Amino acid sequence: MAQVSLEGVRKVYPNGFQAVETTSFTIQDGEFVVLVGPSGCGKSTLLRMIAGLEDISEGTLKIGDRVVNDVDPADRDIAMVFQNYALYPHMTVRKNIGYGLKNRGTLAAEIAAKVEDAAKMLNLTEYLDRKPAQLSGGQRQRVAMGRAVVRDPALFLFDEPLSNLDAKLRNQMRIEIKALQRRLGTTAVYVTHDQVEAMTMADRIIVLNAGKIEQIGTPSEIYHNPASTFVASFMGAPPMNLIEAEMGQGQVRVNGFEGLLPVPEAHSGSVTMGIRPEDVVLDAHGSISFRVDILEELGAHRLLHGAIADQPFTVMVGKDHVANIGETRISLKPDALQLFDKTSGQRL
Template identity: 70%
Template sequence: MAKVKLDGVRKVYPNGVEAVEPCHVDIPDGELVVLVGPSGCGKSTLLRMVAGLEEITDGTLHIGDTVMNDVEPANRNIAMVFQNYALYPHMTVAKNMGYGLKNRGLPKTEIAQKVAEAAKMLNLEDYLNRRPSQLSGGQRQRVAMGRAIVRSPELFLFDEPLSNLDAKLRNQMRIEIRALQQRLGVTAMYVTHDQVEAMTLADRIIVLNAGRIEQIGTPAEIYSQPASTFVASFMGAPPMNIFTGTSDGQQATLDGGLSLNGAGAPSQTGKIQIGIRPEDVALDPSGPLPFEVDIVEELGAHRLLHGQLSGQPFSVSLNKDEPASTGPTKIALKPGAVHFFDAEAGRRL
């Protein structure tokens, strides 16, 4: 295992584009950290700098107690699992998994032992003599992980490894990846654009936006105390409702004139942004807030109500057993449901 420290690590391309702003991250031994954000936010660039596949413009990267800025990728004792598997089509599963060890000159008996151990761990024992074309997508991804495991790396790097799989298989594979990482006790960095994947896999999450780290925290912290409107709207399915409004220091009022009595208010007065998660709302015929339901979206285990609150778009998430229909109704907010953000910067107040 190895701890990872990024001290002001930054990436600027020759054309002047800053892909990653200076970032400071400490990852202790054995932690699985997920880098999440939309396409182009810099998460894969950051991972590739750790891997040595992208040059670091400024700052220092430590893996363990060693500065890695100028260390070749092959000498970093890391293993990377890619989105596209990167398997040799003419080799069997066993040869694909053991190829890196063969190149390092390990004895055949030791290679066979390591491959067998990894295959057992990944339920690939019956597929060792098959070629990649004879495997499913999930089996190919297991082979790619097996190839990484046999190297006994200090650090695992995953770059959107499940993007090519269907939804059911993605769910299964992320459970397997999490269980595997915990069993091995190895430090891992995992890149995804899927916030559900991030929430279910991570010990901690790093949320990136336009090359900047918006927030670092546990899944619970990211969800319950988003540091900005970007994090609030990106993390959560469905996303948080974000409104514009005002605060007088004691009470918040939505644009449109609806006051959120009893919900508190930030000490900052004037224009603010207000966030309410759809699941922190209850339908209540005697509730204080009028809500006009335009659409009821059935999703099996739950249903979403989409409509208008104080003239602004608003969604409510309900249990599948709760009755719902279009038209006017009233709602009540659960305790702690309201989040307040700065009107300009969007940062949490």
């Protein structure tokens, strides 16, 4: 295992484009940290700097107690699993898993033992003598993971490893990767654009946007206490409702309605109010009018998509809750409200 520390790390390309703004954070021994954000936010660049595949423009990167800014990737004691499996098609699963060890001059008996252990751990024992073309996508991804596991590295790096899999297989592999990391106790950094992967797999999440870290926290902290409107809208399925409101005298008024909702902040003026769809209650006596335009059936629950004062709004209700297209009334749980500065997007 290894602690990973970034101190004032920044990445600027020769053309002047700043891919990652100056940032500092520490990943603890044995921690599973997920870097999440939209395409182009800098998450893969950050991972590649940790791997040594991208030069660091400024700052210090440590793996364990060693500064690795100028250390070659092969000497950083890391193992990386990519989106593309990068398996040798002419080699068997057994040879693919052990290939890296063979290149390092490891004894054949030790390679065989490690490959057998990894195959057992990843349920690949019966496939060891097959070629990659004879395997499913999930099995190929397991082979790629097995190749990383036998290295016994200090740090696992995952770069969107499940993007090529179908939805059902992604769900299964999420569980398998997290269980494997728990079993081995190896520090892991995982890159994804999928917020569901981030929420379900991470000990801590680092949310990036346009090269800047928006928030670092546990999945619960990120979901329930987003630091900005970007985090609120990006993390969560469905995302948090964000609507314009007016605030004054310790209360917030949803624009166009009489209903007043008490809030703790002594702040006045226009704000962005946020609330999760599951924290909205259909209430015949509710103070807010909600127009339902679309009903979305999801089995265990329903999503009601519509608008409040022409602002998009979504409500989540249970599968047995009667809901119809048209006007209805809702109440908001006051303790679930989030308030954000309208200009900066930062939470008040």
